[in-house]
Amino acid sequence: MNYDSAFVMTIDGMPVSGAGTLDVVNPATGAVFAQAPDCSRTQLDDAVAAARRAFPAWAATPIEDRRAHLIAAADAMLAHIDGLSQLLTREQGKPHADAQLEIQAASMFLRNTASFDLPVRINERTAERTSETRRVPIGVVGAIAPWNFPIMLAMLKFGPALLTGNTLVLKPSPLTPLSTLKLGEIFRDLLPAGVFNIIVGSDDVGPWLTEHPGIDKVSFTGSTQTGRRVMRSAADTLKRVTLELGGNDPAIVLGDIDVDAMAEKLFWAAFRNNGQVCIATKRMYVHRDVHEPLKKALVAYASSIKVGDGSEQGTRLGPVQNRAQYERVVGLIDDAKKQGYDLLTGGDIASGPGYFVPVTIIDNPPENSRIVQEEQFGPILPLLPFDDIEDAIERANASEYGLAASVWSADEEQAIAIAQRIKSGTVWVNETQYLSAFSAFCGHRQSGVGIESGEDGLLEYTLTQTVVVKRDRAR
Ligand code: NAD
Secondary structure, three states: OOOOOOOOEEEOOEEEOOOEEEEEEEOOOOEEEEEEEEOOHHHHHHHHHHHHHHHHHHHHOOHHHHHHHHHHHHHHHHHOHHHHHHHHHHHHOOOHHHHHHHHHHHHHHHHHHOOOOOOOEEEEEOOOEEEEEEEEEOOEEEEEOOOOOHHHHHHHHHHHHHHOOOEEEEEOOOOOOHHHHHHHHHHOOOOOOOOEEEOOOOOOHHHHHHHOOOOOEEEEEOOHHHHHHHHHHHHOOOOEEEEEOOOOEEEEEOOOOOHHHHHHHHHHHHHHHHHOOOOOEEEEEEEHHHHHHHHHHHHHHHHOOOEOOOOOOOOOEOOOOOHHHHHHHHHHHHHHHHOOOEEEEOOOOOOOOOOOOOOEEEEOOOOOOHHHHOOOOOOEEEEEEEOOHHHHHHHHHOOOEEOEEEEEOOOHHHHHHHHOOOOOOEEEEOOOOOOOOOOOEEOEEOOEEOEEOHHHHHHOOEEEEEEEEEOOOOO
């Protein structure tokens, strides 16, 4: 397969060029390196129509067969991992090893999702009547993915939507469309025409998809701001919506941790994928007892990390993915400098090509500072010392977001008790960012609506149907 050019959409099982083209930039160079198709309104209508035509047969296909299709897709991804991951690095910026991990994780997610069955609940079984509640597919799902984990986040929707018997129109971010388009090419021969369609387009295409009367459900991952627009736009046709949105995840680090053993994990909790992770630690509350040693350990570890082009050997952190995000992150650093905050490391933005930002750690900024209150989504971390755990819990919970959090302690029981008091959809103890196809993932408050993954997430791609059978005993 050619991973350098010939990027086309998949509509009704066929390769389709765009009505126009979109430039795709390599964030390590800041230069355009490929053209993606730009979908027209008519092409979107074609994709939705194809998905609607394919729906009855796919919904009627036994789940065992749908399962087999998903496993074949999971295998095919792995067979193409080298080409896909190199392309992912070029468009997203992440180091090649991380791009490979993303594809492996997405493949495993598909495979694990394929292992689910749809539950049938017996409500009543008497001589006169049986009542069963089962799950039926919704119809055509419109799936919208962001640019930080293009393949993984697309597959979080692709797998459950298809296993449950829906058909799909998938829209990756126009900033990172290429690896998803190639994945479409790989999957094209493995699934019936129209069951999945992949379109890419400029800013209009997302709203066209979410308001389209031929789409029955929208599954969206992206920012809270866009999530609100999606929900509004889905309201007119009463589409089902699942929204996985932004976060400002706190970590609470207790005074009993072994700093040497934990510093590296805490570093990656915040800086994995350059902090461009919805569930990255974005505020780190550190008990005063370990504040000084942890500061030193994080700064020392940061100095050992190579930031550079993700395609170069040894790079651990690539560039920020796009110019707008780069400017936002640089703006937050400038604000921290202007306010006179203590930058322990980083902060100096090198001139030159590419959207590179050094790992930046800010010590003890005020709780109401921008870097504490806003979702930075970049390689900057505020360290926030605390003396009293009650104070730390209160500050951790004082956010409009509620995506995830973590608690770090040698005392597991105490850490679990604290975790249960954090107001977020997921709380990890002594790790972060562990996700599984078997666990529900969701945002509380402004971090989302609905659930993704696990059986709860799978069932969001279904409608409930209760079938009641009355038996007349006289007959
Ligand atoms: P974004 O909201 O700008 O874009 C996400 C997607 O929505 C893109 O495909 C974009 O083209 C599309 N889009 C833009 N406007 C639209 C509209 N009006 N209608 C429909 N679609 C539209 O988000 P982003 O900048 O790509 O991603 C970063 C954000 O995503 C961060 O806030 C991050 O926390 C969040 N995120 C959340 C999760 C999660 O699971 N909760 C996972 C990853 C990222």
